[in-house]
Amino acid sequence: MRIGRNKRFHKPDARARRPRVFISHRHKDAGQVSFFRSQRKRTCLDYTDYSIKKPYRILWILSAKYRIRNSDACLVAIGPTTHRSKSVKKEVTIAKRYKKPIIGIKLRSGVKIPDFVSKNGRIVKWNCKNLQKIFDGYRKKRGD
Numbered sequence: 001m002r003i004g005r006n007k008r009f010h011k012p013d014a015r016a017r018r019p020r021v022f023i024s025h026r027h028k029d030a031g032q033v034s035f036f037r038s039q040r041k042r043t044c045l046d047y048t049d050y051s052i053k054k055p056y057r058i059l060w061i062l063s064a065k066y067r068i069r070n071s072d073a074c075l076v077a078i079g080p081t082t083h084r085s086k087s088v089k090k091e092v093t094i095a096k097r098y099k100k101p102i103i104g105i106k107l108r109s110g111v112k113i114p115d116f117v118s119k120n121g122r123i124v125k126w127n128c129k130n131l132q133k134i135f136d137g138y139r140k141k142r143g144d
Helices: 027-042 060-069 086-097 128-142
Strands: 020-024 073-078 102-106 122-124
Touching (some): 020 027, 020 060, 020 086, 027 073, 060 086, 086 102, 102 128, 122 128
Parallel strands (some): 020 073, 073 102, 102 122
């Protein structure tokens, strides 16, 4: 008798069809980023969050590489001090290395857009329908 799951009756995970998005942000902007994440429950945004939940873990860079490599896009949440963040810059560099699309959204009006985001990606408005179209486009390129 074989032990393990029976593949014949295995149902695919519903989250597997959703676009996978890595959200890069500075820890100081965690409040607004959690508000953005909560938009999934209230609006048309439907994606799987592949970002790192606990900051400053040991070997976070390995976790970031793994999560970015397996995501469909890298979303950079741009706050007032994001242009000084070394970790966000490193995550954008990793996303560029793995040829992942980089999308920047402003968390507030009048914030400075970092050069490492504007040169490597595009800036879009925080509009749920617009973001969902972008996420779905990257998911279709992946082949799901």
